[in-house]
Structures are given as structure tokens and as C-alpha cells.
Amino acid sequence: MTYATTSAGNEKAFVTARVLTAARTFPVLVYIATAFIAFFFIAAVEQKLLQTHDPLALDLMSPLQAPSRAHWLGTDQSGRDLYSRIVAGTGQSLSIGLGATALSLTVALILGVTAGLSGGWIDNVLSRFFDVLFALPTLFLALLFVSLFGTTVSTLIVAVGIGTSPGYARMVRVQVLSVKATGYVEAAKVLGHSPQRILFNHILPNAIGPLATMFTLGIGQAIIWASGLSFLGLGVAPPSSEWGALLNAGRNYVIYAWWLEIMPGIAIAIFALSVTVIGQYVQQRLEGRIDLP
Amino acid sequence: MNVTYSAALFRQNATHLPVSDPLLTVENLDVSFGPAHARRAVVKGVSFTVEEGRCIAIVGESGSGKSVTARTLVGLTGPRSHVQADRLTFQGMDIGRLGDKKWRALRGKRIGFVLQDALVSLDPLRPIGKEIGETLLAHRAIRTRAELTERVLDLLKLVGVPEPAVKARQLPHELSGGQRQRALIATAIALDPALLVADEPTTALDVTIQAQILNLLSETRERGKAMILISHNLAVVSQMADDVIVMRHGEIVERGSSEQIFGDPRHEYTKCLLKAIPSVRSRGKRLSSSSAPRFISAEGENIKGLTQSDIARPGRPLLEAERLVKRFRGPDGRLRTVVNDVSFSLGYGETLGIVGESGSGKTTVARMALALEIPDEGEVTFEGAPWTSATEKERCLRRSSISVIYQDPLSSFDPRWTIERIVDDALTKRDGGSSLDRASRQSEVSELLDLVGLSPAFRTRRPLELSGGQRQRVAIARALAPRPKIIVCDEPVSALDVSIQAQILDLLGDLKSHLGVSYLFISHDLGVVHHLSDRVLVMNHGDAVEAGGADDVFLQPRQPYTRRLVAAVPRFHFQAA
Numbered sequence: 015m016t017y018a019t020t021s022a023g024n025e026k027a028f029v030t031a032r033v034l035t036a037a038r039t040f041p042v043l044v045y046i047a048t049a050f051i052a053f054f055f056i057a058a059v060e061q062k063l064l065q066t067h068d069p070l071a072l073d074l075m076s077p078l079q080a081p082s083r084a085h086w087l088g089t090d091q092s093g094r095d096l097y098s099r100i101v102a103g104t105g106q107s108l109s110i111g112l113g114a115t116a117l118s119l120t121v122a123l124i125l126g127v128t129a130g131l132s133g134g135w136i137d138n139v140l141s142r143f144f145d146v147l148f149a150l151p152t153l154f155l156a157l158l159f160v161s162l163f164g165t166t167v168s169t170l171i172v173a174v175g176i177g178t179s180p181g182y183a184r185m186v187r188v189q190v191l192s193v194k195a196t197g198y199v200e201a202a203k204v205l206g207h208s209p210q211r212i213l214f215n216h217i218l219p220n221a222i223g224p225l226a227t228m229f230t231l232g233i234g235q236a237i238i239w240a241s242g243l244s245f246l247g248l249g250v251a252p253p254s255s256e257w258g259a260l261l262n263a264g265r266n267y268v269i270y271a272w273w274l275e276i277m278p279g280i281a282i283a284i285f286a287l288s289v290t291v292i293g294q295y296v297q298q299r300l301e302g303r304i305d306l307p
Numbered sequence: 308m309n310v311t312y313s314a315a316l317f318r319q320n321a322t323h324l325p326v327s328d329p330l331l332t333v334e335n336l337d338v339s340f341g342p343a344h345a346r347r348a349v350v351k352g353v354s355f356t357v358e359e360g361r362c363i364a365i366v367g368e369s370g371s372g373k374s375v376t377a378r379t380l381v382g383l384t385g386p387r388s389h390v391q392a393d394r395l396t397f398q399g400m401d402i403g404r405l406g407d408k409k410w411r412a413l414r415g416k417r418i419g420f421v422l423q424d425a426l427v428s429l430d431p432l433r434p435i436g437k438e439i440g441e442t443l444l445a446h447r448a449i450r451t452r453a454e455l456t457e458r459v460l461d462l463l464k465l466v467g468v469p470e471p472a473v474k475a476r477q478l479p480h481e482l483s484g485g486q487r488q489r490a491l492i493a494t495a496i497a498l499d500p501a502l503l504v505a506d507e508p509t510t511a512l513d514v515t516i517q518a519q520i521l522n523l524l525s526e527t528r529e530r531g532k533a534m535i536l537i538s539h540n541l542a543v544v545s546q547m548a549d550d551v552i553v554m555r556h557g558e559i560v561e562r563g564s565s566e567q568i569f570g571d572p573r574h575e576y577t578k579c580l581l582k583a584i585p586s587v588r589s590r591g592k593r594l595s596s597s598s599a600p601r602f603i604s605a606e607g608e609n610i611k612g613l614t615q616s617d618i619a620r621p622g623r624p625l626l627e628a629e630r631l632v633k634r635f636r637g638p639d640g641r642l643r644t645v646v647n648d649v650s651f652s653l654g655y656g657e658t659l660g661i662v663g664e665s666g667s668g669k670t671t672v673a674r675m676a677l678a679l680e681i682p683d684e685g686e687v688t689f690e691g692a693p694w695t696s697a698t699e700k701e702r703c704l705r706r707s708s709i710s711v712i713y714q715d716p717l718s719s720f721d722p723r724w725t726i727e728r729i730v731d732d733a734l735t736k737r738d739g740g741s742s743l744d745r746a747s748r749q750s751e752v753s754e755l756l757d758l759v760g761l762s763p764a765f766r767t768r769r770p771l772e773l774s775g776g777q778r779q780r781v782a783i784a785r786a787l788a789p790r791p792k793i794i795v796c797d798e799p800v801s802a803l804d805v806s807i808q809a810q811i812l813d814l815l816g817d818l819k820s821h822l823g824v825s826y827l828f829i830s831h832d833l834g835v836v837h838h839l840s841d842r843v844l845v846m847n848h849g850d851a852v853e854a855g856g857a858d859d860v861f862l863q864p865r866q867p868y869t870r871r872l873v874a875a876v877p878r879f880h881f882q883a884a
Contacts, residue, residue, distance in 0.1 A: 198720055204710065205789065
């Protein structure tokens with residue numbers, strides 16, 4: 015007499031988990047994401063290489079055309095080629111995304127590390143400051159900056175950068191605090207290493223590691239914030255074809271021409287997703303969970 | 308192959324069985340985990356029987372499958388497990404194919420289960436009285452509320468919880484560790500089960516509390532209940548069990564009566580386990596079968612360059628602690644004195660053991676010796692110069708002379724660093740260590756790893772990839788790298804299996820005799836401290852209770868507390884020849 019107790023449901027859950035792990039470690043997704051990112055970077059640096067039409071050329075004979083072989087992603091109300099316009103807007107969108115995230119993380123790092131390391135009243139003051147900023151919605155902070163300084167690309171970068179920084183700053187502070195309390199920091203102290211050495215050898219690398227992913231996630235997020243502001247008419251002004259501005263411009267025609275909304279939206283989504291996939295891959299590499307190829 | 312082996316053992320054993328059916332029969336039990344393509348066998352072909360009123364102990368080190376075997380008997384092996392057995396019967400009932408519902412009816416009522424850590428096993432938001440009552444209600448053993456209260460109080464009284472009426476309304480975290488464990492045992496015996504399965508019931512407890520819990524379990528046994536006791540502590544087992552099963556890597560390596568296993572062990576592994584236990588008798592002897600590392604090369608040259616016999620040894624002690632007092636603010640805002648007026652000194656090449664139960668302040672003393680905590684009163688002087696009263700900047704220059712080994716080495720390593728970098732980082736703190744070039748530092752690292760018994764292949768590994776014993780070896784290599792005069796060892800072997808513990812203790816002993824380092828050795832385990840220490844300091848609730856030579860303190864304790872502590876250490880009932 016032999017019997018086995020195995021629940022089929024668990025077996026299934028196990029398989030699902032394995033597929034997910036495979037997706038995380040399988041590099042095909044990473045290759046696709048890299049291809050997209052490469053495309054967007056070429057578009058940002060040398061848009062003419064990828065454009066099929068002049069993004070600003072009006073063609074009043076063919077307004078609001080659906081995607082076709084002549085116009086891959088259709089045309090807008092003035093007959094401008096949407097694909098070429100999206101390519102043309104990539105540079106601005108990307109610089110907003112990268113710039114805003116870099117600014118946001120720089121501010122967050124300086125304030126968060128200061129708060130986490132110093133403790134005492136400095137930590138208290140900074141933490142309350144983060145709390146106050148955090149209590150205000152990011153969009154509100156961004157709106158504030160835009161209304162104060164006008165609508166240019168650099169304003170958008172500063173607005174989105176400052177607006178998203180309190181969340182990161184709090185994360186950095188907690189990371190620093192938790193690394194500061196670890197046994198290896200104490201072990202380094204017992205060895206007699208200087209505080210500076212402990213900071214650069216242990217605290218910063220271990221506290222910043224998880225932020226690498228946050229950075230890549232943040233780029234996509236920042237582009238979405240900037241697009242949101244442009245959509246509200248507070249971003250880069252037409253005829254610029256920043257992705258958010260495209261969304262804003264297509265809003266009036268969405269009933270007749272769905273592609274004016276969908277296509278820039280897909281561009282934003284693809285970019286954000288690609289950056290995220292690469293970010294996660296990089297983080298896994300950093301944590302040594304994937305062997306180097 | 309193992310199946311036939313253990314089946315044969317079973318049959319051989321079975322011939323001695325009485326005619327009546329045993330309470331529990333396990334025949335050829337296999338337990339494995341994981342999906343079909345990557346199944347990992349954890350228990351392989353285990354067979355045994357439990358008679359009414361007998362106590363069977365299953366002993367083994369971590370990974371031996373003893374806990375999984377116990378959990379099989381209460382149907383709690385978890386969702387990813389595959390349980391297979393030729394026979395698995397309890398009171399004549401086939402428990403191998405029970406569904407969840409049937410298990411719930413059986414568990415608690417006819418088979419009680421006691422786990423290691425009561426704080427984890429008890430619902431943190433439920434008063435313990437309710438927790439015990441739950442078991443009674445779940446099996447509909449009680450009808451009225453008054454009857455329930457009465458029964459719960461009876462049970463708490465039975466397991467020896469003081470003031471049962473008060474304690475019944477308290478939450479688990481409000482009770483002491485011993486009381487919690489008692490409450491947990493009360494839930495297990497609430498319905499008077501015929502079989503009690505106790506998985507490491509005393510492992511998380513202090514030695515005096517452990518003695519009380521063992522008494523309680525013995526009383527339960529005397530009421531005629533059968534018991535399966537899972538433990539890694541052989542002394543505990545020798546006090547309780549009628550029969551002992553020794554497991555290793557999921558298989559039974561030896562079985563027999565308590566007298567036979569502890570008095571005349573036959574299997575090599577059992578002998579090793581017994582020999583590995585540090586105690587009075589093991590002083591000055593090696594515990595493991597590993598040989599001492601090479602300290603001197605064939606040419607008689609001191610190859611490690613670590614020997615400190617040439618160090619001038621002035622009459623003054625190396626480290627002196629003068630009337631240390633440390634207070635911490637508790638969660639209620641009140642100051643608690645954690646260390647109260649403790650003085651000690653540590654000479655060159657000497658080992659001072661500090662023993663005490665949890666909360667005795669021994670770790671705080673260690674941290675003050677390392678100047679990680681600054682005493683509120685009193686002072687530590689190191690090599691005749693102020694230590695705790697110096698500024699951190701001054702201390703930084705001298706810190707490399709005092710190293711530390713923690714209980715949990717894993718958390719003391721930067722997880723991103725390789726072993727080489729960890730040891731190398733400590734090497735830079737040696738006098739002139741940072742001026743060494745890359746190649747000579749690399750060879751130093753290899754030598755240090757060799758010294759602690761690790762091959763150079765470990766250099767590129769990361770802490771997470773090592774076993775507990777290997778990690779502790781790396782920790783020792785790191786502690787040795789700056790050529791310290793003192794190594795503070797805070798429970799360095801408490802998290803290790805007894806055979807690994809034996810190797811690490813041997814290593815520490817070898818290093819002491821060859822390198823002349825001093826140890827400040829903190830442990831709750833009296834046997835470990837006695838094995839290694841020259842002098843001993845006994846602490847209780849922040850006070851230094853007794854101090855003196857290790858043999859004096861442990862063999863002729865003068866203070867009542869020390870006497871109680873020594874008496875509470877479980878001893879072997881059957882001394883090996």
C-alpha cells in the first residue's frame with residue numbers, strides 16, 4: 015500500500031511561479047526592451063534618421079487619416095504625420111524624464127542621506143519637511159512650479175523633479191537608517207574604519223542599490239507626469255510635439271481619430287515599460303541573483 | 308537502497324514488539340519537497356513505532372529531517388510536500404490519507420503538538436486563556452462558559468503558570484518565555500491527547516527555565532501519555548526518552564534504548580555527536596575529529612606571522628573593566644539598569660568566560676568592552692590606557708587590537724562583498740597592512756582562510772552562499788586579520804549544530820594556544836564556557852554574581868544563583884564509558 019498526498023493546485027501555483035521567474039530572468043524581454051530604448055535614443059539624438067515625413071509639414075489634403083502605409087500612425091487635423099511627430103517629440107520627453115528623475119534623486123539623496131546619517135534635530139526637521147511636501151500631491155507641487163516659472167522644458171524638469179523628490183528622500187532616509195543599524199556597519203566600526211570609509215564602503219552602496227530600480231521606474235513615471243502637465247496645457251506649448259502635448263492636441267478629435275490619443279499613449283507606455291524591465295534586470299544583476307552572461 | 312536498509316532495521320526491531328498494536332506505527336516514511344522535476348527528499352525510509360506511555364526521542368542536527376518527521380505525524384508538512392509511507396497508523400487509524408478536515412479533528416484532541424518558539428506559535432493578539440479555550444471549544448469538549456473558564460484555569464495551574472486567573476487574561480508578549488512555553492504546552496495537552504509531539508520544546512529557553520519545562524513534560528509523561536520528543540540537545544533527550552532515534556540527512560543511522568545510545572553508541576555518527584558536546588570532562592581535549600591547523604611550517608618557521616609570544620607581557624592586565632554601570636530607557640520610559648557595578652580584568656593570552664541567562668547584561672558588557680556602548684559609570688581601560696573614556700577618534704586607531712565574533716556572522720558581513728574582500732578589508736587595519744601590495748594581501752587572505760580551515764576557493768564566494776559553520780570561520784578569519792590582542796566572542800557557537808560547534812570551539816582553542824590571543828567569551832551555555840575559559844564571571848540581572856577560576860565556579864559554586872544555574876544544566880543520565 016503506497017499513497018502520495020500532492021495537491022494539484024499547488025503544483026499549478028508552482029508552475030506559475032516558475033514561469034514568472036523565467037520571465038524575470040529570461041533575457042528576451044530585456045532584448046526587446048533594449049531595442050525599444052535604442053530606437054527612442056536614436057529618435058532623441060537624430061530624429062531625421064527615423065522620420066518618414068517632416069513632422070511640421072502641413073498637408074491639408076489629408077487631415078485625420080487613419081494609420082496606413084503612407085502614414086504609419088495616421089495624421090492629425092492638419093495632415094501632419096503622427097509617427098514623425100512622435101519621433102520628433104522623443105527628445106523633449108526623454109530629457110524631461112531623465113532630467114526630472116536625476117534631479118529628483120539628487121535632491122532626495124542629499125536630503126535623505128543627511129537626515130539618515132545625522133539623526134537628532136537635523137533628522138527631525140528634514141523628516142517633517144519631507145512629510146509636509148509628501149502631503150501635497152506631486153501634481154500640485156508641479157503645477158505650483160509651472161505657474162511660477164512658466165512653461166518651458168526646464169521648468170517641467172524642475173517641477174516634476176522637485177515634485178517627486180520627497181517620496182524618494184524618505185526612502186533614502188529609511189534605507190540609510192536600516193543599513194546604519196546592520197551588523198556589518200558595526201563590524202566595520204569595530205575594525206576601526208573611519209566614518210567616511212564606512213559611509214562610502216557600506217552605507218551608500220547598500221542604501222543606493224534599491225534606488226537603481228527606483229531610478230528606472232522614475233524615468234517612466236516622470237515622463238507620465240510631464241505628459242500630464244502638457245495635457246493640462248501647462249507643459250511644452252504647441253507646435254512642439256512632446257508626447258504629453260500630442261495627447262493634449264489630439265483630445266478634441268478623439269471621437270473621429272482615436273490614433274491621436276492612442277499612439278502617443280503607447281509610446282509613453284512602451285518607453286516606461288522598457289526602462290522598467292531594464293531597471294529590474296540591472297537590479298537583479300547588482301544583487302547577484304543573475305549570473306553575468 | 309536506504310529503504311531496504313531501514314526496513315530491515317524495522318523488521319529486526321519489530322520482532323521485539325509486544326503483540327498488541329502500538330499507538331503509532333510509521334513504516335518506510337518518505338517526505339520530499341518541491342515540484343516533480345526537482346523533488347528534494349528530506350525524510351528517507353524512516354520507520355518506528357510508539358507504544359502507549361513511551362517517550363521516543365528523535366535527535367539529529369539541522370537538516371536531518373527530524374522536524375519534518377514530527378510534522379508528518381500531525382499533518383503539517385505544508386503544501387509543497389509529498390508524503391509517502393507503507394504504513395502510517397495512529398490508534399489503528401490510517402493517518403496517511405486524512406483530509407484537512409479529519410486532521411483538524413485529530414490534531415489537538417488525540418495528538419498534541421508543542422512547537423519551539425511559543426512567541427511565534429501563540430496568537431499575539433489573543434489572551435492565552437482564550438487561546439487555550441479555543442482548543443477546547445474547537446473540539447466541542449466544553450459546553451458552558453463557566454466550565455470553560457474553570458477548565459482553562461485548571462490547565463494553567465497544571466502547567467505551573469503562577470496566578471492563572473491573571474495570566475489567562477494576558478497576551479503572549481506580556482508573559483515570560485517560560486510562561487509562554489507553559490501556556491503552549493497547556494494548549495497541547497488541553498484535551499488530554501494520547502500522543503504529544505514536542506518539537507524542540509526547550510531550545511529557545513534559558514537553562515533554568517528549560518529545566519522547569521522538562522519537569523513539566525516528565526509529569527505529563529507520568530500520567531501515561533506517549534511522547535515524541537524532537538531535539539538537537541542530547542542531554543535533554545537522555546533525561547526524557549525511553550528510546551532514541553538518531554537521524555542524519557533524512558535517514559535513521561542508529562536506534563536503541565536511551566541506555567544503549569548514550570552509554571554504548573555503535574554508529575560512528577552517534578559517537579561523534581556525543582563526543583562533540585563540550586562539558587567539564589572535555590576541557591583541554593579536542594571535540595571534533597578535525598586536526599589542528601598548521602601554524603608552523605616544516606622549516607620550523609612561523610608561517611602565519613601571527614604568533615604573539617614575543618609580545619612583552621607587563622604585569623598589568625590587558626583589559627580592565629572598573630565598576631561598569633549601564634542603564635537603558637525601557638519602552639515605558641523608565642531607566643533600567645542593565646549592568647550594575649561589574650568589574651573584571653582580562654590578562655594576556657587568557658580567556659574570560661561570561662555566563663548568564665538572557666537579560667543578564669552579558670552582551671552589554673561585551674559591547675562596553677568593545678566601546679560600542681559607553682558605560683554610564685565606571686571605565687574600561689585597554690593596555691593601560693583609557694578606552695571607553697577616550698574619544699572615538701582616538702579609539703579608531705586602536706580598535707584593530709580588539710576584534711569581535713558575533714553569534715550571527717551573516718548579518719555582520721556586507722552581503723555584496725566576496726569573502727576575499729571581507730577579509731582583505733580587515734587586513735588593511737593591521738599595522739602596515741594597507742601598505743602591502745595586492746599580491747601579498749591576496750596571499751595573506753589565503754593564509755588566513757587556510758588557518759580557519761577554508762580552502763582558497765572560498766575567496767570568490769559571497770556570505771549568502773556559505774553554511775553557518777563556514778560563515779563563522781570567515782568571521783574568525785576576519786577577526787584575526789588585524790592581529791588583535793583580544794577577540795570578543797558573543798555567543799559564537801550558539802547558532803551552530805553541535806558537530807559544527809565542536810569544530811569552531813576546537814579552532815578557537817587552537818588559535819588561543821598558538822597565537823596567544825585573549826578571549827572575552829560570552830555564552831549562555833555553561834558547557835561551552837567551561838570548555839574554553841580560564842576564568843569565569845557569572846552574571847544575573849546585571850549583577851556580577853560570582854567570579855573565579857572556571858573549575859572553581861562550575862564545580863564548587865558558592866553563590867546560590869550559580870548553584871541553581873549549574874544544577875539546571877541537563878546532564879547525561881548515562882555516562883559514556
